[in-house]
Amino acid sequence: TQLLEQSPQFLSIQEGENLTVYCNSSSVFSSLQWYRQEPGEGPVLLVTVVTGGEVKKLKRLTFQFGDARKDSSLHITAAQPGDTGLYLCAGAQVGSQGNLIFGKGTKLSVKP
């Protein structure tokens, strides 16, 4: 059973389009992180959201944490080829020691 469901699994869009990636769970998380991973490299942290309902913006990326802290979304505005990569959401479960539960990832391809 996958604790964190990410969708879509694959996304191929043209430069300039907008997109949203979703991360859903039936469990409550103390915090949720979004990472970006490029081939041959480890994931790199983009953002951490902690408070239910929180919205964080990072240039063209907008991250939202659900009110109940069970889901999150990543919205990219005017996608660019440099946004291509694997986007992973990861949650820290209530009561855990800090190890993260990862979703399977969304593989994004932005074509020029």
Next chain:
Amino acid sequence: GAGVSQSPSNKVTEKGKDVELRCDPISGHTALYWYRQSLGQGLEFLIYFQGNSAPDKSGLPSDRFSAERTGGSVSTLTIQRTQQEDSAVYLCASSSQTGLVNNEQFFGPGTRLTVL
């Protein structure tokens, strides 16, 4: 400064052989994590070290897997009697903070293990 490093970057082994994977965390980071990333899957937590505390081994898939962290720094993940299903990228991460909030984990580039 130097990030997390892992060696080897690639390892090809035969079924039944033992392998050792090494992780050098960022200097001063007290927390160290091992994850496994299989094709088409997300990262699967394996084991977590924090300072001198007993490691959290709850993610290890079988008793063929073990890990050590010597002197609170370098860690070695050992897989005994490797099986083909062990083929994956093994990622190590370290963190200067613990707990559930703002726990940014810095990842190494991973070791790609292929078991023939």
